[in-house]
Every structure is written in structure tokens, then in C-alpha cells.
Amino acid sequence: MNKEKTNQASANAQEDKENQNIGQENEECLTEEIDPVDHLQRLREEIEEHKSKAEDYYAQMQRLKAEFDNFRKRTQKEKEDTARYASERVIQSLLPVLDNFERAIASSRKNKDFEALSQGVEMIERMFVKVLEDEGLKIIETVGQEFDPNLHEALLKEESDQPENMILEELQKGYYLKDKVIRPSRVKVSG
Known part of the structure; x- marks a missing residue:
């Protein structure tokens, strides 16, 4: 039993010592005077800093949104132009065929040589088929x-x-x- 009392007393002494240390720390904190005006000023500065960051992020987001809108509009216009002018290359490759038809018709009006006209039309057909084959x-x-x-x-x-x-x-x-x-x-x- 004596041993138990000794252990209990030792534990109580340790606890008192820890409580005393905590009390000293609290006293030190309380003795440090916090100037409310300085503290308020520091909080205002932090608020301004966070507000400035938020404004920067908002401006950056607005720029990105505008860039994306411009990209979307440009892409839509390119898509419309592609659809509108998709056949341009094919049409350009068919223009020589049209030119040859016009020449053959003009020639047939001047000359009544149907053999030459037939050969001309066959040549135009081969040209036309070649253009189409080149397109797949x-x-x-x-x-x-x-x-x-x-x-x-x-x-x-x-x-x-x-x-x-x-x-x-x-x-x-x-x-x-x-x-x-x-x-x-x-x-x-x-x-």
C-alpha cells in the first residue's frame, strides 16, 4: 500500500508540474499585448491581398472565356466555309473539261466533221473520268x-x-x- 501511495504521489507531482508549465505559457501569452489597431490593420491587409488575388483570377477567367468564345466562333466559321467551298477543288479540276466541251461545240458548228467531233467527245470523256477517278x-x-x-x-x-x-x-x-x-x-x- 505504501508503494501505491508513493506512485500516486509521484503521479500527482508530475501532473502539478505540467499544469504549472501550462499556466506559465498562458501568462506569457496574456502578458504579450496585442494592439487591436495593428491586428485590425493586418487583417485588412490580408483581406486586400486576397481580394486582389480574387480579382486577378476573375480577370484571367474572363480572358480565357473570351479566348474560348473567339476560338468557338472561328471554328464555326471555318466549318461553314469548309462546307460552303468543299467542292471548290473538284469544280476547279472540272473547268478544263468544260472548256473542252465548249471548244468541241464551237468546232462542230464550224466543221461538219462528225468523226473529229466524236474523237473530241471521247477525249473529253476520258479527261472527265480521270478527274473523277482522282477524286476517288x-x-x-x-x-x-x-x-x-x-x-x-x-x-x-x-x-x-x-x-x-x-x-x-x-x-x-x-x-x-x-x-x-x-x-x-x-x-x-x-x-
Whole structure:
């Protein structure tokens, strides 16, 4: 029991010492005088500093918003211009074909040489096809091919010694633009 009292007394002494240290710290804090005017001035300066930062951030946000709006408007205009003038390059490449048609017509009025006119028209057709091929146009193969409803439109069916659903005749050419069918071939198939 004596030992317990000694331990208890030792613990109480330690606690008193800690409380005394805390009390001294509190007294030191209380003895330091805080000038309310200085404290208020410091708080006002902090408020002004934060207000200035907030104004800078707001101005930066406004500039970014304006830049984004300008970017959006510029992009929209470019998109509209692209749509409006998308065919410009193709049209420019077709102008020589048009020029040759005009020359052929003018020549046919002066000369009645239909052989020369026929050759001129064939040359213009080759020129025209070349322009279209350069743009990605390809002819869909037909005669001798098996009918494919994705590529061909059967207008006629005819009995034949060919296997069923083979294309016998092309009635109108079909075309791909790059890898997309833009017009199916119209064909006659074996039945």
C-alpha cells in the first residue's frame, strides 16, 4: 500500500508540474499585448491581398472565356466555309473539261466533221473520268460477276446458260466513292 501511495504521489507531482508549465505559457501569452489597431490593420491587409488575388483570377477567367468564345466562333466559321467551298477543288479540276466541251461545240458548228467531233467527245470523256477517278471514284465491276444486292440493282432477269444470279448485262454503271457505294449498278441477271 505504501508503494501505491508513493506512485500516486509521484503521479500527482508530475501532473502539478505540467499544469504549472501550462499556466506559465498562458501568462506569457496574456502578458504579450496585442494592439487591436495593428491586428485590425493586418487583417485588412490580408483581406486586400486576397481580394486582389480574387480579382486577378476573375480577370484571367474572363480572358480565357473570351479566348474560348473567339476560338468557338472561328471554328464555326471555318466549318461553314469548309462546307460552303468543299467542292471548290473538284469544280476547279472540272473547268478544263468544260472548256473542252465548249471548244468541241464551237468546232462542230464550224466543221461538219462528225468523226473529229466524236474523237473530241471521247477525249473529253476520258479527261472527265480521270478527274473523277482522282477524286476517288471507281466503277463497280458487273458483267461476269455474281449479283450482290449491296452493289447491284437487278432490273431484268433472263434465262441463260450461265449459273443463276450471274450478271449478264450492265444497263447503267454503278460507282464507289473511295469505299462507299454511291450508286449501285443496274443490271440484267441470269435466272
